[in-house]
């Protein structure tokens with residue numbers, strides 16, 4: 490059917506047109522009002538409450554209070570305590586050794602206190618060499634549900650056996666009340682106070698893992714950013730794009746917020762050396778090459794590798810940055826679309842608050858946009874992840890070989906200049922492969938981007954080994970063709 494004004498239909502007087510239009514509007518209004526009323530009644534009947542109601546009360550920092558108004562979201566939220574397997578973490582394991590003592594001391598429920606997520610360093614001892622001397626070489630595990638974030642942090646040997654700053658709590662506890670308390674009502678001031686305190690002092694003040702209030706405004710129920718590190722990080726990122734004075738809570742779209750609430754924590758970060766302020770390294774941009782350049786410009790490294798003596802960076806869960814570089818982000822598909830997909834409960838459509846593995850229900854999640862069968866989709870993810878693991882393993886083997894070669898070269902008295910250059914390449918090889926390793930989707934969030942990162946890691950490891958054999962930085966520079974191609978990419982700005 491086409492809409493054309495050139496038809497031979499006779500023209501009616503104007504009053505007929507307006508009369509009909511007004512009549513139609515009235516009918517529409519009545520019908521809509523009736524339907525809305527029926528809909529509201531149905532919704533109310535299904536759980537006794539209309540959808541958006543402000544939450545108030547003394548226990549506003551406790552999800553339980555919110556659960557009285559929003560029981561369905563609360564059920565999902567509580568379910569984050571239940572373990573859900575992923576493609577690469579299929580079970581919990583018993584808590585043993587020094588960790589058991591702490592669990593006993595904290596008096597956890599006997600049903601749950603004996604288990605924790607599987608160890609990644611036991612499964613892959615190469616990581617111990619990669620991080621030799623650093624706290625991560627003591628204990629590093631798979632992630633599990635949000636309900637465990639505070640417990641698991643308190644129980645890790647990284648905290649039990651090493652001093653940590655209060656900064657760690659920014660992403661492992663409900664902090665809205667904490668910031669206010671420490672800053673006398675001023676969140677930003679509270680953030681500074683918290684970062685300057687010791688872990689042990691802050692953890693005593695922390696009462697809950699993440700709660701509703703950490704993602705929602707209790708009055709409007711709108712998503713909001715409560716973490717100063719993300720507010721500052723996005724301000725720096727936007728400034729690098731020429732947007733000055735960006736305020737995420739004022740300027741972000743609803744759609745962007747569906748990823749930004751997660752970016753409060755699921756990002757690469759560092760603590761400034763002097764004040765231990767939680768900072769996201771985004772002043773040059775989100776791309777790993779820009780992040781690495783940023784760290785080099787400010788002269789920051791996290792620790793000295795005990796095997797090779799190199800000063801190196803440690804990467805941590807860059808889930809948001811990696812997603813940003815992928816095809817889903819480019820199409821406006823957010824974290825919540827996959828990890829909190831809508832589900833129907835009775836007459837309501839709600840966001841699944843058991844934030845977990847999207848593959849647990851492929852049809853309800855991926856099936857919203859992809860028409861292939863569940864099995865085809867699952868196979869596709871597995872293929873992406875398997876290819877990722879093959880590349881990652883080669884890059885990590887090469888990085889570990891470089892670390893051991895540097896140690897051997899030092900023992901053999903090789904020239905200090907060669908060692909220094911090899912250590913510089915180790916920093917890049919290690920940081921890049923670590924970035925890919927600690928990103929939690931095994932390549933799925935952005936497969937081609939991960940392939941590039943692992944190639945760069947592998948290349949840096951190769952160059953480090955050649956540096957030990959005497960090649961100079963100039964000899965190891967990219968070819969003219971590679972350099973020219975890189976410039977073209979920088980000019981188009983599309984990475």
Ligand code: HEC
Pocket residue numbers: 628629630631632641642645647648653654656657658659660661753754755756758767805806927929
């Ligand atoms: C910017 C936010 C952020 C900060 C700061 C942070 N974490 Fe985490 N942490 C996370 C996220 C997100 C995860 C889940 C993803 C993962 O395991 O990679 C996590 C996972 C963990 C885990 C469970 C998995 C593992 O690594 O064994 C432990 C334990 C942990 N963090 C300890 C710490 C300690 C100790 C500090 C301070 C040195 C800290 N975290 C600081 C965000 C943060």
Ligand code: HEC
Pocket residue numbers: 572573606631632633634635636637638639641642659660661662699703747750751752753754755824825828829844845846
């Ligand atoms: C306050 C910080 C914080 C925020 C905000 C946050 N996370 Fe997490 N997330 C964590 C930590 C910490 C863990 C690891 C907990 C553990 O292992 O004990 C985690 C674990 C996870 C897991 C693993 C769950 C499992 O069952 O294995 C997923 C998936 C996840 N987060 C996704 C998200 C998404 C999606 C969002 C946004 C809607 C989000 N997170 C917001 C800190 C956060």
Ligand code: HEC
Pocket residue numbers: 574575576577631632633748751752755808809810812813817822823824825826827828845846847848870929930931933934
């Ligand atoms: C297009 C869908 C999709 C989007 C969008 C997406 N993810 Fe994922 N995510 C996945 C899949 C698939 C996996 C791999 C699950 C597996 O291996 O079983 C995953 C894995 C994860 C994990 C590890 C889960 C675990 O239990 O260890 C975390 C954490 C995570 N994503 C966080 C995020 C965050 C944060 C965002 C937004 C910045 C995001 N994801 C966007 C599909 C998505």
Ligand code: HEC
Pocket residue numbers: 540552555556559562563566699700701702703704705710712743746747750751825829838839840841842
């Ligand atoms: C990690 C962040 C996070 C936490 C914690 C969180 N939510 Fe949400 N919530 C979301 C996201 C994302 C949406 C989807 C919002 C959108 O589409 O605009 C949402 C949506 C909602 C909605 C709108 C209706 C719906 O289900 O889509 C309600 C109501 C809600 N949440 C209640 C709660 C309650 C109650 C809690 C605590 C028990 C809670 N949320 C905890 C992120 C969170």
Ligand code: HEC
Pocket residue numbers: 816817820822826827847848854855856857858859866869870935936937
């Ligand atoms: C809200 C819509 C939406 C959801 C939900 C969604 N996708 Fe996608 N997906 C897209 C779009 C759009 C593309 C871009 C390609 C296209 O235009 O078809 C895409 C592309 C892909 C690709 C090709 C990736 C690449 O790098 O080229 C894979 C694989 C994929 N999706 C898997 C999944 C899986 C698995 C899930 C569920 C965990 C999922 N998607 C959920 C919209 C979605």
